[in-house]
Amino acid sequence: MANFQIYETKEDISAFDLPLNRDVKLRQYGGDRDGNRLEVTLAPGGPGGVDLTVLPEKLDAASTAFNARGTRQGAYVEISAFVAGSGQTQYYSKNLGLTVHGAPTKNAGYDVDLLSNLAISGNGAQILTYTRIFHGSAGKSNMLSQDPDKPVLDCGDVAGAYGAKLFGKATNTDWIAYYLPPKTSKRADLRFEPGQMRAKIARIKRLLDQNISVRVWVVDDDGFSIPFIQSNANNTHFITLIGYAASKFMMIDPWPGGSSLNYDGGMYTARKVNFLGELVFDPMDLDKGIHSPATVGGIMSYTVIAGPQ
Structure with missing residues (x-):
């Protein structure tokens, strides 16, 4: 047959x-x-x-x-x-x-959108992957999800594998700490050196310009260790940046329910897409770094604390 x-x-x-x-x-x-x-x-x-x-x-x-x-x-x-x-x-x-379906485009306002590239210029296998992302479940069976039931969470490995799995190029997983030594264990009190942040943001954008996704390390809650944040804490997480606009980044969040984004790029009509989200930064107020906007689509809110050197 x-x-x-x-x-x-x-x-x-x-x-x-x-x-x-x-x-x-x-x-x-x-x-x-x-x-x-x-x-x-x-x-x-x-x-x-x-x-x-x-x-x-x-x-x-x-x-x-x-x-x-x-x-x-x-x-x-x-x-x-x-x-x-x-x-x-x-x-x-x-x-x-x-x-x-429709003529594929980038998500509105974005200069780079690696996800839309799957539909804009990808081969049949990449278009099928793109389709599965948009039609996937909101839970742990989604192809973007980490395994939330593992005794040791695997968000770092999952976030670091998106590049090869989705876009045909390895994700950049190099990292250096961005934060200034915290004086409290509250996420809202984290501060960053503006000059360094400006350089790191430019570095991330250059990588995305080359179709290279970027894994970053984030905190999602208060109570982290000080003055050095520990990577094995349950209030830290890894996500992957896959696009940028003037003052925001698009991300994949491997935690089920952690993030969702109203997405109007690609070839489908605008819809909420699970496991996608946005981070923002204020070019005139970079001492607050890169973080989730005031209104988020999922249950998690993040501040980036480490990324490419």
């Missing part, structure tokens, strides 16, 4: 979301019983909205590569595989359903 797959990973798929006006390369796996390639075509009588181009390259097991391009937002079509020469009467697999 033939089936349809992601071209890069050979993962089986029965449905796929297409960005508008982008060619996405997919594959149909396997030929007929005699080893001949199948006829891959739009299902007869479909409403249109997708252009299909069968590619001549030779693949294993008489498989067929093809490009699908969504040309009408909201269109739904199906791709069929028939035994060659059967006059499209002998189906050889279940159809592949394709839904065309």
